[in-house]
Amino acid sequence: MSQSYNRGLVEDFGRWREFSAGMWAWIFHKFTGWMLIGYLFTHIAVLSSALTGPDAYTGTIQGLESLFLIRVLEVGLLAVAVFHILNGLRLLMVDLGIGLESQDRSFYASLVITGAITVASVPTFLQGVGI
Amino acid sequence: MAERYSSFTPGGTGWLLQRITAAFLVVVLAFHFFLLHFVNHAAEITFAGTQARMETVGYFVTMVLFLITATFHGVNGVYNALVNQGLEGTPKKVVLAVLTIAGLALVAQGIYVAVAMAGWI
Amino acid sequence: MSTQQESVESEPEEPESQEVPEDQEMSGLASPQQERLQRKQAALEERERAESDHDMDDDRVHLKVFRYDPEVEGKQEPRFDDFHVPFERGMTVLDALIYARDEFDSSLTFRHSCRQAICGSDAFFINGRQRLGCKTQIADLDQPVRVEPLPHQEAVKDLVVEMEHFYDQMHAVEPYFQDEETPDASELDEQRQSRENREKVKMSTRCIWCGACMSSCNIAAGDNEYLGPAAINKAYRFAMDDREDEEIKEHRLRILEQEHGVWRCQTQFSCTEVCPKDIPLTEHIQELKREAVKKNLKFW
Numbered sequence: 001m002s003q004s005y006n007r008g009l010v011e012d013f014g015r016w017r018e019f020s021a022g023m024w025a026w027i028f029h030k031f032t033g034w035m036l037i038g039y040l041f042t043h044i045a046v047l048s049s050a051l052t053g054p055d056a057y058t059g060t061i062q063g064l065e066s067l068f069l070i071r072v073l074e075v076g077l078l079a080v081a082v083f084h085i086l087n088g089l090r091l092l093m094v095d096l097g098i099g100l101e102s103q104d105r106s107f108y109a110s111l112v113i114t115g116a117i118t119v120a121s122v123p124t125f126l127q128g129v130g131i
Numbered sequence: 132m133a134e135r136y137s138s139f140t141p142g143g144t145g146w147l148l149q150r151i152t153a154a155f156l157v158v159v160l161a162f163h164f165f166l167l168h169f170v171n172h173a174a175e176i177t178f179a180g181t182q183a184r185m186e187t188v189g190y191f192v193t194m195v196l197f198l199i200t201a202t203f204h205g206v207n208g209v210y211n212a213l214v215n216q217g218l219e220g221t222p223k224k225v226v227l228a229v230l231t232i233a234g235l236a237l238v239a240q241g242i243y244v245a246v247a248m249a250g251w252i
Numbered sequence: 253m254s255t256q257q258e259s260v261e262s263e264p265e266e267p268e269s270q271e272v273p274e275d276q277e278m279s280g281l282a283s284p285q286q287e288r289l290q291r292k293q294a295a296l297e298e299r300e301r302a303e304s305d306h307d308m309d310d311d312r313v314h315l316k317v318f319r320y321d322p323e324v325e326g327k328q329e330p331r332f333d334d335f336h337v338p339f340e341r342g343m344t345v346l347d348a349l350i351y352a353r354d355e356f357d358s359s360l361t362f363r364h365s366c367r368q369a370i371c372g373s374d375a376f377f378i379n380g381r382q383r384l385g386c387k388t389q390i391a392d393l394d395q396p397v398r399v400e401p402l403p404h405q406e407a408v409k410d411l412v413v414e415m416e417h418f419y420d421q422m423h424a425v426e427p428y429f430q431d432e433e434t435p436d437a438s439e440l441d442e443q444r445q446s447r448e449n450r451e452k453v454k455m456s457t458r459c460i461w462c463g464a465c466m467s468s469c470n471i472a473a474g475d476n477e478y479l480g481p482a483a484i485n486k487a488y489r490f491a492m493d494d495r496e497d498e499e500i501k502e503h504r505l506r507i508l509e510q511e512h513g514v515w516r517c518q519t520q521f522s523c524t525e526v527c528p529k530d531i532p533l534t535e536h537i538q539e540l541k542r543e544a545v546k547k548n549l550k551f552w
Contacts, residue, residue, distance in 0.1 A: 004407060004414055005320050005407040009145050015189060015403075018380035018381060020525055021521070022520040022521030022534075025520075026470070026520045028214055030342045036201075036205060037208065040202065041233075041237060044198075044244065045491075047241075048240065048244050050178065051188060051244060054182075058176070058177045059183070061176050065174035065176075066174070074168070074173065076272075078168070081160060081164060085161060088153050089157060092153060092154060094519045095150055095542075097195075097535065097542065098534070100538070104521075105139075121169075124169060128174060142510065142513065144548075146515045146545070191255065214475065214511070214516070215474055215475055215516060216474040219477070
């Protein structure tokens, strides 16, 4: 067989400008999925302070919550979770074969709603904490 | 060609379970966020408050189911992402084993913590 | 392709049987056919104006074409060559490539055959998207027009890619009509298909094996064992055909429900978007996933 030329990774990620809605949805869904499973492990680890005793638990959580950084990360987590939920609903629809012709619009809707919910919840999340 | 395919379907069951857990998680994750950030603010959480919630059997069961489904959904999702990238052979088996063990450990630890929160041990 | 389009445009504008009033004022422009004709005329003029504008400011098409040849010393390192091809109305990317090869560089290599989107040999990566060269109008593209070989398939020479793997996947789904039993001698006439069933498989039969979908699929790129959209669509075409027995359909589903069958599809819709024959590939793959799940639930 003659030699042939493999063009490598540039084929995938060097062309992100040409990605369409479905591709972006997949990338975001995967990215948010990795974040959520990573967070789940951390979450259980933090909550495990309950095993040490009531005071350790309350102290750990309130100590973390008094940090501005943690609050900001929580807003990020909310955004990630909301997108994963909304796009997940979109994917369930796609799996059921419903509305496949508007899959791109439902992705844009997921993004917009995620943005709106995130912005709207910032005051709640940053309540009572200074920088 | 038929002997290459077994009646066991490695993809189908996982695919279906991933969807079923997804449908459950959509509801419970939204509930969880709402309850612990909007109804009760995360900064005001105390052990006593957590215990009061966990003592309710319905809440406890929901949370344990939440943990199990979320772990399955997440770990299976990671595994699928890696298979999609072309993971195969021995590394694939190793990854599956590691993810299974990590998932089981997480569920075990999570249930243990939940029981402690409810004050049953 | 271009001649085909023109012939469509110049279809009988006035059906012989229909009487078209000489004076349009008199008829009050009521007939929908007249309105259609007027709109058609206006669109034609608009297009001609656009074309002539285009001709004025640039009557040459700037092509940037991927060049690579492992057997020629100067071409072992891939590069892009520029060609400036005189633009003609209705020119497709394939026309431009043929001109460049015939007039400028006879070593420019690409596959093509029928030039009318049937043979499926001239799928290229044109301006960042998998398209058929013969079905893509130069006038619709931004310049310079970048023409590259299909991504995720190895480039053999210039725009020619290795298709062997694609064909292997196509053959893996047994893309032919099969039946366990030979029909009785007395009924050896046509095996008829109902109109509804024909409609069901109609879109899936349009596949021309060009490989654009497979090339656009991010999963097929990573997972070499994945059957890919074209092969799954081919399987759909037969699995959904009522003339095959239930047992054959089950056999087909068993091929598709392997780990690297339908389940690898992540519904990115890339294949559906690039398919030059507008086959709803993602929809077909999703339907087969549901069929496979249903079949397994039935056995429980």
